[in-house]
Amino acid sequence: MTPHHPLLGRLERFYDAVSRPVARAEDIGPLTLFVREGTGWPLYARPALRETGPVSADDVDRVRERQRALGLPESFEWVAETTPTLRAAVERSGLTVHEHPLLVLGPGALLPMVRHRPDGITVRMVAPADPALPGALTVPHLAFGDPGTRVGTAGPAELVAALPRYGTPDAVRAAADGIRAGRTAVAAAVDDASGLALCAGQRLVVADVSEIVGVGTLPAARRRGLALAVTAALAADARTRGIRTVFLSASDEEVARLYGQIGFVRVGTALIAGAEG
Template identity: 50%
Template sequence: MNDYEVIERIDAFCDAVPRQRARAEMIGPLVLFVPVGPGWPYYARARVDERLPIGAADVRSVRARQRELLIPESFEWIGQTAPEMAAAALEAGLRVHAHPLLVLDALTAVPEVPPRVSVRLVAPSDPELDLVWAVPGVAFAHPGTEIGEAGVTERDKLAAGHDGGTIEMLRDRLRSGRSVLATASGPNGPLAAGSYQLATGIAEITGVGVLPASRRRGLGAAVTHALAFDALQRGARTIFLSATDPTVARIYARLGFREIGTAMIAEPPDG
């Protein structure tokens, strides 16, 4: 299978997974996923069933529908399968971000972690589930790979404000096996976390984050390795992820991932 065939498989996955808990609305050449029930919102993207030209007017139509539904004006796609989407999004007034899209070739050896830190998969009944889920929220609120001050205090504060419906939805996904969550924890609880979702033999690793105060210790790499290893054990034939930037992509490359394409995101300038 050549790289473009792999990209097309990933593109189909990104269209299929939201349909597990969202309603698909076709708006010209784009599809908007509207959440059904509690949980995180999804995005709009180029249709995979029919490749049609995409223009700024199409993006504006979707944005109007998102505002009507009171959901984020978010678009995600793969640059290689919808090359005109970026220009259309820019013309429609959105800010466009490009991120390295990586696929796993062969998983390397298990990364070392500091003493008193353990890496584990998180069970649906894990009493620290809310803390684990809060870690990426803190991490992405402080982007980059530099060591920072935010740590367990910020994690605990964010966890205390979790919506009960979202946590129960997460437990349900973990029970069903649609999602798998992993964490690297120390004496003060979860310090790094990430997850993957599996469908049709394809696994996407998402949301890998490390508390800023615990960065530069190999925890993100260890969590990613644990997720990839488990996905392989469960029969995943393609494992992919998108990196924030080339610096982060190099971390994943040391685990056996290589860049295959470009993951694109568009959002309002104030988003």
């Protein structure tokens, strides 16, 4: 594996390490399958960090067979520039590949620090005992269930109805433990009147590298700049904690341009593959 950008090697080590505290890693040929233990989003397979040969479609098929046996999504994630042979193998196996701009926060980024907005929303980091934490864990599920940036119908009532499914005591306990341990950080845009999180996201941490993930806005609250504000809050918090490298994968080029407004620059392409339908 020969990274094109000097930061990609750091990111590759992060990808290999970030899930290990909450998952077991199964090496299957030149790939590593991460199997989450406990609550949380299902994980994926990715190129093994150790030196391996090219990845074949047979290697991908073996991992998919194991994922099916475990009842996991047949999902793979990797960086195009770091593992260029994997895309062809994944496609020969019958999976669909989606491209996402891979962005890193530039050293000269000037992050906006708006906390109390004139529209009655406060953007803040969420502490372990914050009453907004269950909603912050739930919002992304509603956001990703209605993808895109158009304003949708799911609003506060749907968020409250979804709390028992996604903001469970176990999920809140796991998130709070991660925050206390310094493995994760959560930020949210909270409605001052209701106390509900209208947008939220997380930051995963390994040493001095951090990835911003799962930033999602309640569909009815879109087009108000909340996702950008939450992303900026997560990035600014990382800086105050001495994190050297802050990165994220944008959903598409339009969103990547928005992140560019707060100082993120493109360093590569993140690829996600899965079975369609």
